[in-house]
Amino acid sequence: MATLLKHSAKYALSGRLARLGVHSRHGGLQCLQPRLLPHQRSASTSSKILVEMDDSTGIAVLTMKNPPVNSLSLDFLTEFSISLEKLELDRGCRGVILTSALPKIFSAGLDIMEMYGKSPEHCGEFWKAVQEMWLRLYGSSMITIAAINGSSPAGGCLMALACDYRIMAENPKYSIGLNETQLGIVAPFWFKDTLVNTVGNRAAELSLQLGLLYSAPDALRTGLVDLLVPEDKVLSTASQTMTQWLAIPGENAIGSNPRVSSS
């Protein structure tokens, strides 16, 4: 029942998502291998996204590669949503690890150039693509883990928040947060809600009103991220964590998520 509720709540998020229908990708207990064996891997790449799928574990790694800072441009967001939709439709895919190919940056957030001097039509299309990215990630029926291997302000932080679990590199130079206020922007309500659901009301109030960017240790203290690990261990830890989550029987790891389930 919980699973069904989660699915209905999730698919109610977006008319486009409703097309996906309800199906189970989470079978019984499986013995999962954290390492990808070459013959069991498949890769697909668009210009800004690399997707590597391990058929033996059902784990996909979605790597953002939009230099210089993985800003969320219209093109990037479109490719991102298409990649995620393909994985969502792939019944063999049970978990997605989101990470960055760029040194020091997870994502710089919305592409500022998409919001400057553009036509109302373009702005509408861009904003719709931002919402679509969030709906797909937050409403995903796969387990999603953000492997945050660099700084992640504003919309980049939203992406990480939309995942089920966040693992960040413990590099003190990296920062993360919804710092829109510092940029003279009010974070939209659904940015706010996603943050509240993660860190709670009071921390979210302070965070949003002051536009705080947290260092990695402060992000852990406030609950913005779940785990800090050495930089070279971010991806392997994400793989191990995913394996643990996917070993939860049936669909319980997904179905018991309170953000999308009411029982």
Ligand SMILES: CC/C=C\C/C=C\C/C=C\CCC/C=C/C(=O)SCCNC(=O)CCNC(=O)[C@H](O)C(C)(C)COP(=O)(O)OP(=O)(O)OC[C@H]1O[C@@H](n2cnc3c(N)ncnc32)[C@H](O)[C@@H]1OP(=O)(O)O
């Ligand atoms: C009209 C609007 C239409 C529709 C929208 C409707 C409503 C919108 C309303 C509200 C929106 C609210 C939500 C907003 C969310 C956002 O995400 S806003 C974007 C916020 N992000 C930032 O402000 C990030 C700023 N960047 C940085 O802090 C740093 O660049 C960094 C920490 C990411 C990386 O630092 P460095 O490694 O030192 O790199 P540089 O600073 O030298 O940058 C390299 C290069 O990249 C360009 N760049 C950086 N960030 C962005 C970005 N967000 N978009 C586009 N380009 C970016 C930077 O300018 C440099 O370019 P060059 O100078 O090398 O050409």
